[in-house]
Amino acid sequence: QKEVEQDPGPLSVPEGAIVSLNCTYSNSAFQYFMWYRQYSRKGPELLMYTYSSGNKEDGRFTAQVDKSSKYISLFIRDSQPSDSATYLCAIPAIKAAGNKLTFGGGTRVLVKP
């Protein structure tokens, strides 16, 4: 079983719809949970991160963590064509040396005007 799993998509939605993205993870010791956005042929950029369980909101983006289910989610409200990108969940192993990140495979999102 992979440490972090993510549906590859693609996920196609009309402009204005809510985009729902999910990842599952296997290690219950994980504490931080990140979402990166990657535009085509570019490097990823950190979108949001959460610590432990609960919700975090930033503008149109909401990140949720359910540690009991080992499940993390990212919601994008009022989606725009500019949100078309690949979204990667990532989990750092902070107690291990190196600040290493384990990434999900990424979900490609296409928002159609």
Add this chain to the structure above:
Amino acid sequence: DGGITQSPKYLFRKEGQNVTLSCEQNLNHDAMYWYRQDPGQGLRLIYYSQIVNDFQKGDIAEGYSVSREKKESFPLTVTSAQKNPTAFYLCASSIGAGGSSYNEQFFGPGTRLTVL
């Protein structure tokens, strides 16, 4: 502007040749990382360095080598021993590496390597 630069953006090499990918940062970060990205597989860690003159293997180090002679620079060499080198290579850096909290990794624009 502070950031991470990678060059070249596109690189072609013949089978059997070694090739070196450049990564430079002016963020004064101690830690630097190299990842490989294949379609549908996310990013996989090749090597990382927490400090100058020190580096460790990541999850897929076979066929790769690195050096860290300067804080700003962390070049990656893809050797002929790497069986499937065609991929998108990403360099990242962070203020530190490890500890009690996570240090955000900032990514460069990437180098797309194609083996002909």
